[in-house]
Amino acid sequence: MTNAADKKTSVKLTAKSQAKANQAATDSAIHYHIVPKDLAGHLYQVRLSIARPDPAGQILTLPAWIPGSYMIREFARNIVQIHAHNAGKKVPLKKRDKHTWQAAPCEGALTIEYEVYAWDLSVRAAHLDQQHGFFNGTSVFLQVAGQEMAPHIVDIQRADDIACKNWRVATALPELKAKRYGFGTYIAANYDELIDHPVEMGNFVMASFDAHGVPHDFVVTGIVPNLDLPRIVADLKKICEAQISFFEPKARRAPMDRYVFMTMAVGDGYGGLEHRASTALICNRADLPSKNQIEMSDGYRSFLGLCSHEYFHTWNVKRIKPAAFAHYDLRQENYTSLLWLFEGFTSYYDDLMLVRSGMIDEASYFKLLSKTINMVTRGSGRKKQSVADSSFDAWTKYYRQDENSPNAIVSYYTKGSLVGLGLDLMIRAETAGKKSLDDVMRALWQKYGRDFYEKTLSGKQQGLSETEIEAIIEQATGVKVKRFLDRFVRGTDDLPLAGLYEDFGVILNDASKGAKRAKASLGVRVAKDGNDCKLANVHETRAAHRAGLSAGDVLIAINDLRVTAADAADGLSNALSRYAVGETVQLHAFRRDELLLVHAKLQADDIPALSLTLQENSKARLLTHRPSYQKPVKK
Known part of the structure; x- marks a missing residue:
């Protein structure tokens, strides 16, 4: 039993202990000071203070990529100038590689000052002008080698510019002395946490x-x-x-x-x-x-889907991770063949969560799903690359797409989402609706995600291995999935969605079959280039390809009639509307500055026209076990 006086003493001691602990953490912390220096010049000024630098010479590195965007981006190229000093004296900095510096040995605190050019209006890097400031930590905060696990304190300061008079700060970084939405000091437990909280400044x-x-x-x-x-x-x-x-x-x-x-x-x-x-x-x-x-609107529905996708990542990829991402190496590529699960399943659930939350109805959901099915079916690359290989090659192929990509690769986002759908339908069918992909996701959460950061700090976090998912699915559902994964994940087979949906009262329709008059097509995707119509993609084995045209060629005439950017706007449909499938047309085009004359035999348009619809008066045994099924609202 403790009386009131004892409680007061206990509180004081606890407060003192906490204050000492906070001070100790602050003393050992890595300190950053960042301020928008030049709005029109798009420059951030950063000062990094290291109380106890490495006696052998402190190594500093800026990440080469940002988690969630799998491409080497060389953020260090945006460091305009950098120098170091100790007790007012200049300390030499040696460039060790494209994103690493080493300071000469020194006694006492080391300060690094540098400027970062920020003119990338995207979610991946940093941007600064008179309207706002935004940055990801991977673009602006040098990593202090050997002290990554120390607390990291950031002092975010307002620019000395009248345009910033009413700016505020938005970030999920925990406040240290700053008020919420205000300028001041923020704190992260370690470097990994620091770079996982982007910052927005503005009105x-x-x-x-x-x-x-x-x-x-x-x-x-x-x-x-x-x-x-x-x-x-x-x-x-x-x-x-x-x-x-x-x-x-x-x-x-x-x-x-x-x-x-x-x-x-x-x-x-x-x-x-x-x-x-x-x-x-x-x-x-x-x-x-x-x-x-x-x-x-379609645009707002798409935006909500984007929000749903990124929010689902809070669990799937930020905490449930592949083993390759359990401890990021931000200096180089981190390879995994599992992005079809981490990005693909997230893409499956993003729109599914819209219907489950009541934002859209089931008919609208099937329209969104049909669009994804058509996107996957359109590209012949799906027959050459598996989603497992697509995941592994994200660094060099998916994130570095070119004009031939539709003929060579498949998206682990879109086909990965169909893999999620197919697995979900198969599990529900084989268990009579008692199990689903939901059970798999919860099993992954329980085993890998729930205590991810605690396990990481203790060194016990391993992440999902490259070969473990099959066993986890089977343990969570009781359904054998090896053949499914061999065909549709490790192989290149198309998912048999029509058959998988059969028990759920859903029909996969193909509007292109039985058409009275097929549209004539060159088998290309075109784009405006000034007032010209440029071939952006030429699909292999199609009419333009057989005629000898290539991506990048500028189409200028069909049967002596001029083709312009206006024709690019409707995908050449009007220019080709007077011709029938099987007719041969004369094409003039420029390749570089040389005129080409070719003849192309028009083929039927192969753009998929698949759609999902609910079967009226369906007697399907699993009708109410569709992934998207919503119970009727009682009035």
């Missing part, structure tokens, strides 16, 4: 909501007239709560204390990048709803 608008007890902020930078923020946060709340309940159906516990959606609204853009407690998004301002907009 943004924002709104907040609670999802199962966790505060969420939605931040928008950029001009969006008459923005309906209440609608957005109400919709996001439903999606976030659906996902939290998905992984923790009993506890309904999110893996973070707070979450931030950071959105940059522009005239033309789309993308997102996941982080442990936030996501950076870029979208068309027209996709965000206005207050007088009642119906859900």
Whole structure:
């Protein structure tokens, strides 16, 4: 038993102990000071202070890539100038490789000062102008070799510019002395956490909501007239709560204390990048709803799908990780053949969570799914590359696509999502609806994700091995999946979705079959190039390919009639509408500055026209066990 006086003493001692611990952490911390130095010149000024540098000479490295975007980006190329000093004296810095420096040995604290050029308006790097500032830590914070596990403190300062007078700060980084949304000091437990919290600065608008007890902020930078923020946060709340309940159906516990959606609204853009407690998004301002907009536009539906995708990553890839990502090596590529699971399954669940949360109905969901099926079916590369190989080759093929990519590769996002769908349908069918892919995801969460960061700090985190997923699926569901994985993941077979959906009252239709008059086609994808019509992709074995045309050629005439950018806008459909399948047309084109004359025999348009529909009066035995099935609302 403890009396009141004892309790007061205990509280004082605890407070003192905590203060000492905080001071000790601060003393041993790595300190950064970052300020927008030149808005028009797009320069950040960064000062790095190291209290106890390596006596042999401190090594400093800037990451070459950012987790979630699998391409070497060479962020160090944006360091404009860098120098070091100790007690007011210059310390020599030796460049060891393209992104590594070593300071000469010195006694006492070492300070590194450098400038970073920030003019990449994307979610992957850093950007700065008079409208806003944004950065990922991988672009601006040098890693101090040997001290990665020390606390990292960041002092984010306002620029000395009138344009920044009303700027605020949005980030999921824990505040140290800064007030929320304010400039000042923030703290991360280690370097890995530091670079996993992007920062947005500007005159943004924002709104907040609670999802199962966790505060969420939605931040928008950029001009969006008459923005309906209440609608957005109400919709996001439903999606976030659906996902939290998905992984923790009993506890309904999110893996973070707070979450931030950071959105940059522009005239033309789309993308997102996941982080442990936030996501950076870029979208068309027209996709965000206005207050007088009642119906859900296609653009807004797409934006909600993007938010759903990045939020699902909070579990799948940020905490449930492949073994290759358990401990990132940010100096070079980290290879895994499992992106079809981590990106593909996330792509499967992103739209599925829209229908499960009530944002869209099942018919709308099937339209989105049909679009994905057609995208996968269109490319002949799916017959040459498996999604396992696509995952492994992400660094060199998927993220470095060229004009021949449709003929050579398959997307681990889109076909990976169909693999998720196929597995889900097969598991539900073989277990009479008692098990599903949901059980697999929860099993992965329990084994690899729930305590990921705690295990990482203790050195016990291993991540999902390259060969383990088959056993985990079978343990979670009781369904044998080796043949399925051999054919559709490690092999290049098309998923038999028509057959898999048969028991669920869903029909896969092909509108191209039985057509009275097939459209004539050259088998190309065209794009505007000034006032010209350029061949962006030439699909192999199709008419243009057989005639000898290549991607990059500028098509100027069909049967002596000029072709322009206006024809590119409709994909040549009007220019070819007067011709029938089987006719031969004369084509003039420029390759570089040389005129070509070829003859092409037009073929039937091979653009897939597959769609999913619910079978009326279906007697399918598993009708109510569809992944997207929603129970009727009782009135």
